[in-house]
Amino acid sequence: MSNRKRRMREHAAQEAAEAARRRRILPIKVGVGFGVFVLGGALLFGNALRARDSTGSPGPSLGMSLFGGSDPTYVSDLPPPGPNTRVPINDTDPFSGKPHPFNGPTVTHKGYVIGFCCNESYKPWGRLSERERDALVRRHLR
16 A cells, blocks of 8 residues: 555544544533523423412512513402501511511502511512512412
8 A cells, every 4th residue: 555545544534533523522512502401491481380379370489580570461369458457467578587577667569568677678579570469468368
């Protein structure tokens, strides 16, 4: 066999080895591919996968919906408030879990008074959607 043919075979073998090395699936590629798959599913099925409480209504969540989160067709199914509407319905702060003081900040939602332990704990209330606020009130009515 001539030197030229041998060099051509060696070169072809090197090119084949290089192509096989480039096609190799690395663990990082698998991880990135799986992450893209999971995020795509979250975008497509975001609202369907949210937690629900025992009544079948969506429960309060810390994250906002990817598609805005407000449902214009949502109708609240909260019962009408009782005669004692000036007393908070909760014993502890809904966000921090601390007991709220007698003269702490409060907010009224559809006739129900919710008490907070401090002004810092009151801030997340403004970021909740109407549905999440109703679920929070419903959770404290039990």
